[in-house]
Amino acid sequence: MGLGDKFDAAKDKFGGSAKETAGKVTGDSELEGEGKAQNLQGKAKDAAESVKDAASDAKEQAKGFTDNFKKDNQ
Template sequence: MGLDDKIGNKGEGLGGKIKEGLGKATGDQNLEAEGHKDQTKASLKDAGENIKDAFKKGDR
């Protein structure tokens, strides 16, 4: 996985965490859910990249 992918996924996850926290603080359930969704999406992207990396390492 490229460094730019790692940074992008971490940034997306952090943004989601912030959205979720703001949603909780303000009682905005939609914002909270959107933040949770962003975090989940970032985690899934990381998992997919890790699988790709594992296959690349196996080809050596």
């Protein structure tokens, strides 16, 4: 996960939590809902980046395997 992506996800989670808390404190259910949605968006970004990282790792492992296979069979 790139640093910018991590920052963006953290910003959404932090901002969402702040809005949600402010909405609860003030009794503003719309603000609370916006906060929950923003927080979930940040969590979804984290999950998507984790999937990308796992796919990239799997690709590198497969490349290493095929490189070693080729080297062993020459």
